[in-house]
Amino acid sequence: xxxxxxxxxxxxxxxxxxxxxxxxxxxxxxxxxxxxxxxxxxxxxxxxxxxxxxxxxxxxxxxxxxxxxxxxxxxxxxxxxxxxxxxxxxxxxxxxxxxxxxxxxxxxxxxxxxxxxxxxxxxxxxxxxxxxxxxxxxxxxxxxxxxxxxxxxxxxxxxxxxxxxxxxxxxxxxxxxxxxxxxxxxxxxxxxxxxxxxxxxxxxxxxxxxxxxxxxxxxxxxxxxxxxxxxxxxxxxxxxxxxxxx
Numbered sequence: 001x002x003x004x005x006x007x008x009x010x011x012x013x014x015x016x017x018x019x020x021x022x023x024x025x026x027x028x029x030x031x032x033x034x035x036x037x038x039x040x041x042x043x044x045x046x047x048x049x050x051x052x053x054x055x056x057x058x059x060x061x062x063x064x065x066x067x068x069x070x071x072x073x074x075x076x077x078x079x080x081x082x083x084x085x086x087x088x089x090x091x092x093x094x095x096x097x098x099x100x101x102x103x104x105x106x107x108x109x110x111x112x113x114x115x116x117x118x119x120x121x122x123x124x125x126x127x128x129x130x131x132x133x134x135x136x137x138x139x140x141x142x143x144x145x146x147x148x149x150x151x152x153x154x155x156x157x158x159x160x161x162x163x164x165x166x167x168x169x170x171x172x173x174x175x176x177x178x179x180x181x182x183x184x185x186x187x188x189x190x191x192x193x194x195x196x197x198x199x200x201x202x203x204x205x206x207x208x209x210x211x212x213x214x215x216x217x218x219x220x221x222x223x224x225x226x227x228x229x230x231x232x233x234x235x236x237x238x239x240x241x242x243x244x245x246x
Contacts, residue, residue, distance in 0.1 A: 001068060003032035003194040004053060004162050009062035011048050011217075022048040023059065024217040030162070035188045036196045037205040039231070040214035041239070047166065049214065050198045054087060054164045055079050067161045084109055088155030088163035088193075090184075092170040094147045096139045096154075102146075103135040106153045117157065128190065129153045129183055145176025152183050156193065163187065165197040169204055181207045202228040213238060 011023040023045045030036050038046045051057040053064055055071050064071045066086065071079060089095075096105045106126070107117045126132055129149040139147050148168060155163050165184060169177030185207050187193040197208065205211050206228045213221045215238050223230055 002029040002065075003067060004030040004196065005065045006049070006053060007063045007065075009049070009052060009064065010060050011045070011052060011057070012060040021217050023052070025062070026214070026217070026219050027062075028212055028219050030194065030196055032194050033188060033192050034194060034209040035185060035207065036194075037208040037211040038196065038198045038214065039200065039205055039211055039235070040220070041235075044214040045217040046198045046214050048217075050164055050166055050196065053196065054089070054162075055083050084113060085158055086161045088158065088160040090148070090151050090155050090163065090165040090168045092167040094139070094144075094151050094171075096147055096150055098139050101136050101138055102131060102142065102150045105139070105150050106131075106135075106157055108154060109158050113158075121159065122157070124191075125153050125156050128156075128186055143176070144172050145179055148172060148176070148180045149183065152180065152187070156187055156191065161194065163193055163195045165195060167199055168197065169199070169201060177201075177204070202231050205231055215241075 007027050009023050009026040013020045013022060026049060038049060040046045048057070052059045066082070069082065074082060097108065100108065107122070110117050126135065129152055131146070131149055131153060134142060134146060142150065168184070169180055172180060181204055184195050184197065188195055197204070199205055206226055209225060211223045211226050211231060212219065213234060220238055221234060223234060
């Protein structure tokens with residue numbers, strides 16, 4: 001069973017002549033224990049797909065399954081609990097609480113759930129992201145790269161079924177971005193996590209095991225173990241296939 005699967009997924013915004021088809025019948029599966037990227041031109045539907053896969057937005061049609069749970073069968077309360085307990089998120093803008101220390105931000109999902117962190121897992125995650133000497137610092141006392149490390153650690157703290165990353169290097173310099181991508185790579189290789197990342201960065205996508213390409217809200221292609229040149233060639237091929245005037 002895939003860790004994550006979308007079947008005939010559609011998303012429509014608005015109605016009538018003003019309607020926008022963000023997703024058009026997307027069917028795609030994401031194998032467990034791998035680092036996946038979603039790419040496509042601006043407006044291709046990649047962020048919409050990520051939001052629907054993560055349960056942050058409900059599709060207009062089709063189904064999403066995380067592990068063996070169909071999201072369309074869950075009411076809002078149960079969907080919130082699934083996101084809290086079984087899904088990790090890493091966003092472009094870190095989304096840390098400024099009044100909390102790094103330690104408190106990392107365990108926040110467990111605190112909200114009224115659960116204590118497993119000390120062994122906490123130590124393992126903190127060691128993996130290299131934050132042992134920064135746990136008592138607040139976000140304002142950390143660099144952007146360190147803040148994103150805190151966000152990665154927080155995403156891993158609940159041992160989620162899937163970690164979703166939305167342009168996680170978008171606010172970082174090249175060195176910090178490479179470090180964060182390395183952390184996500186290690187989360188897959190060493191901790192057995194499944195990561196699904198939206199990115200427009202060729203080098204970020206080249207860290208992944210697989211890249212899924214969207215075009216005009218549709219699944220268009222995919223690459224296994226891609227190099228940057230492979231990704232450039234695929235994007236060029238897809239762009240050349242777009243009819244003139246569109």
